[in-house]
Amino acid sequence: MPERVATLSPIRLSVNGREYQLELDHRTTLLDALRENLDLTGSKKGCDHGQCGACTVMLDGRRANACLIFAVAAQTHDITTIEGVGAAGNLHPLQQAFIDHDGLQCGYCTPGQICSAVAMLAEVEAGWPSAVTPDVAAGPVDLDESETRERMSGNLCRCGAYVNIVAAIQDVVG
């Protein structure tokens, strides 16, 4: 096998409203860059294959698996991680609801669940249909329990805290 040369390039990432300059190997995923280079370890690596959602972040407000994008390719986006959603003393309503409803056990999936839920509420607001919405060319969506479950299906929880996760999200919807 030919020797593999790492190409280091200066790259600029905009994360949680802050600009970061770093030198990265082009092969680095956004998830690894966040965790290893920026020390933003809220985003978790569960599978590295797009299946678990533990790495969910927002790119320009849309949810994305950070394990499935090269950091270099993420340069043009405004990235929001759990660290940018809210912080101690200034929690996002969804963060507070997860606490109030025990929407977690070990907590490993929680940052991804919350980032996913934040973006999901924006999708509902925008009227995007889901697999359980009766009409695909839909109008406003009623975020009931089955819609919530379907819309959160990209985030797995090995502890099985689903019942309380759904309750927490429903609480915020009101």
Next chain:
Amino acid sequence: MTILSPTSIDEAVAALADPAIQVLAGGTDFMVEVNAGHRRPDKVLSLRHIPELRTWEQLPARDDPAHVRLGATVTYTDMLQPDLAQLLPALAHAARTVGSPQIRNAGTIGGNLATASPAGDTLPVLAALEAVVEVASPLGVRDIPVATFITGPKRTALSPGELIVAVRLPLLDGHQEFRKIGVRNAMVIAVASLALAVDTRTRTVRCALGSVGPGPIRATEAEEWLAGTIDWDRPAATTEAPDLAYFGRLVAGAAQPIDDHRGTAAYRRHAIGVLAERAAAQAFGAGSAA
């Protein structure tokens, strides 16, 4: 490894003159292979920053029938937006069953075509609609009908250095749907899938099957039989249960399923027949509205 991120189709096509370069769209197949160590690209051509590839347009009816042209990096989420979903309902039905919301925000129609998985969810829809794939390379452009584009499991008619630029789909008049069976709704690979599209103008029914063969399969005998039994002057609610069941049997007969860890060939054949019967009932059975 280096990544090129051109901002126009012309630049991307020019970059493809380099035989070592690998195309990256939404990354939902590509990055999984990279992270698993199965793909080790030296040069990557990212399509993410080419806005013209992410657009769609309804072509004027100069072509008969009218078409929608979808750029190669139109995502599943884009296919679900009401403007597009109402023009291509079966494609929207397929799109909303793909992966998860995160996967649908990233995955593209061009990537689904190029991957050419037997379980690729858009493929039965594209086959039923007789979509045409527009391909460009430094040597020029060409059109490839979907039926010849997919040449086998994970095999396509793309030559090295060719880029999928767009997919053209005709606009039909009539009921359309996509159905899929998997162990659950989210994040599953189809065990069997089916697309049905009715065109009241040409009085045809198109039906294509996924996950029950090396690529999407058109159930032509079943299509012709069903089209022949329908009262096209008032197609809704005219087809009786025994006819629907017979249609299901004809469709099952067209499948070429195999046994694998997701299901047996016998189960797949049975399941595809049931999907066909239900889809036809929706289109032409009691209470339908084709």
